[in-house]
Amino acid sequence: MKAMVYRGPYRVRVEEKDRPVVEHPNDAIVRVTRAAICGSDLHLYHGMMPDTRVGMTFGHEFIGVVDEVGPSVRNLSVGDRVMVPFNVYCGSCFFCARGLYSNCHNVNPNATAVGGIYGYSHTCGGYDGGQSQYVRVPFADVGPSLIPDWMDDEDAVLLTDALSTGYFGAQLADIVEGDVVVVLGAGPVGLYAARSAWLMGAGRVVVVDHLDYRLEKARTFAHAETINFVEHDDVVVHLKKLTDGLGADRVIECVGAEADGNFLQHVTSAKLKLQGGSPVALNWAIDAVRKGGTVSVMGAYGPMFSAVKFGDALNKGLTLRMNQCPVKRQWPRLFEHIRNGYLKPNDIVTHRIPLEHVAEGYHIFSAKLDGCIKPLILVDAA
Amino acid sequence: MPYTPDKPPLAENSEQLRARIPGWGADLDPADRPAYPRERFDPGASGAHWELPEQQPEKWPRERSIEHLRLTPVFGTSTPPRGLSGAMRKLAYRRWSEGRAAHWLVLLAADRVDTVESTLRSFATTRPDNPVTQTGILSERRHHGVASRVGQNRADVRHQLLDPVIVGAPWVAGGVAAYRLGKRLVRRR
Numbered sequence: 001m002k003a004m005v006y007r008g009p010y011r012v013r014v015e016e017k018d019r020p021v022v023e024h025p026n027d028a029i030v031r032v033t034r035a036a037i038c039g040s041d042l043h044l045y046h047g048m049m050p051d052t053r054v055g056m057t058f059g060h061e062f063i064g065v066v067d068e069v070g071p072s073v074r075n076l077s078v079g080d081r082v083m084v085p086f087n088v089y090c091g092s093c094f095f096c097a098r099g100l101y102s103n104c105h106n107v108n109p110n111a112t113a114v115g116g117i118y119g120y121s122h123t124c125g126g127y128d129g130g131q132s133q134y135v136r137v138p139f140a141d142v143g144p145s146l147i148p149d150w151m152d153d154e155d156a157v158l159l160t161d162a163l164s165t166g167y168f169g170a171q172l173a174d175i176v177e178g179d180v181v182v183v184l185g186a187g188p189v190g191l192y193a194a195r196s197a198w199l200m201g202a203g204r205v206v207v208v209d210h211l212d213y214r215l216e217k218a219r220t221f222a223h224a225e226t227i228n229f230v231e232h233d234d235v236v237v238h239l240k241k242l243t244d245g246l247g248a249d250r251v252i253e254c255v256g257a258e259a260d261g262n263f264l265q266h267v268t269s270a271k272l273k274l275q276g277g278s279p280v281a282l283n284w285a286i287d288a289v290r291k292g293g294t295v296s297v298m299g300a301y302g303p304m305f306s307a308v309k310f311g312d313a314l315n316k317g318l319t320l321r322m323n324q325c326p327v328k329r330q331w332p333r334l335f336e337h338i339r340n341g342y343l344k345p346n347d348i349v350t351h352r353i354p355l356e357h358v359a360e361g362y363h364i365f366s367a368k369l370d371g372c373i374k375p376l377i378l379v380d381a382a
Numbered sequence: 383m384p385y386t387p388d389k390p391p392l393a394e395n396s397e398q399l400r401a402r403i404p405g406w407g408a409d410l411d412p413a414d415r416p417a418y419p420r421e422r423f424d425p426g427a428s429g430a431h432w433e434l435p436e437q438q439p440e441k442w443p444r445e446r447s448i449e450h451l452r453l454t455p456v457f458g459t460s461t462p463p464r465g466l467s468g469a470m471r472k473l474a475y476r477r478w479s480e481g482r483a484a485h486w487l488v489l490l491a492a493d494r495v496d497t498v499e500s501t502l503r504s505f506a507t508t509r510p511d512n513p514v515t516q517t518g519i520l521s522e523r524r525h526h527g528v529a530s531r532v533g534q535n536r537a538d539v540r541h542q543l544l545d546p547v548i549v550g551a552p553w554v555a556g557g558v559a560a561y562r563l564g565k566r567l568v569r570r571r
Contacts, residue, residue: 050486
């Protein structure tokens, strides 16, 4: 089969690999039809995540058709169209029993701090991902869901991570009616978080980024006010002025490990890998939220330390909330929102790339060429 | 103003927002939010029909965090450790917990060693690594590389110049090392 393969920082290619096999009785093998490149895949692509091995196939956002099931699988049959959450999880450990599917303890021998994620280094369990013609899906009775007949394939693939994560981020912000919500980052997760903040009753939503084309999307897709931080000497002061000196009630950080806005922080983390991630956006969130406010962190960071302004978070009495999204918990409600027309996930898709051109797809997304916001990979065209 | 009790007024009230934005307030009640409450004890909700999953066979000594009490019932089997990078990875898992910086720094160093090892190994195959096609750099021409950057006020353009250095440095270093080695061998003759 054909699969995207990591060859080292900033280098990927398509290779012929063996088709995955059932390795556990509750495994399924899924023939992938659509996949996506996630902003967090770029952290792997840039060599930031420890134990990212040459030869691994990335991809934690994918949908497909069940091609084979293990002997204990009850809920899926060969031929079913399925969407697969990015979380690999058992459904029965201490954490899964409490709904914390992204924190599963039974799927990742490499680390106890993080659960399992498809195609996301050995730090997240060493599973090959879905930017491939076939993928092994553990716990087939737990993770995958049938794609409803009415659902568009592109919406389904976006539900496997980006939309669910953005919606989850808005929920973790604990928004109450009339709150001023600032979203840092106008990538896919930030756009969905901003759009979701209105569902929670936000009174004002402001999106911050440095890419004008993404801020334009934040205005049209998410109905948000926008700020290009490059145009301001100090974006925190500008946000304080916008809120009469108070600060935002809630800040949702959707940038993560490669945040720009401070050259030193960016280079020491994203380029020199001396920090787990660039804390620029996280520090702006801490500074821009009001005292007693909430910061919701959806940006992905590596497991190493980062220079976070924790003293100010303490002194301001902030609530910091964060987690990898337990995707499947979000789906029933998100399905309703999509059916009601409140959310149109594939409005942010800008590029549709055949698997053979995956190297160009990564570069276009990484370098932000051609107004790229969300690239999908057309696997069944391979 | 934060100096007085009241919150600054908003430009639009809830009725205006509900009329303007589809779905405004649909999840106003936290009970409608699927992430609330964060923890809900309901072991049957996931679809799991086991209390402890069966153990996946271990085909090689699977490296694992020393914070785990056992090998997890299920694990990924992508890219087993091999070569010097594999030895470094095994050491990182065997010696240091996730709480120790050494654990992560050795894993990161192993990633760099893995890149060099794999590149060298590729030269012994019919498909050696090709930095031009693998970096996707040719898309710069077809996808408006210059227009996407120039005059766009982007904060990332300054450090994008470092990317080719990071990609190219190992190739340059490898070339210099090969040249020096070759020169030394020629001198010995």
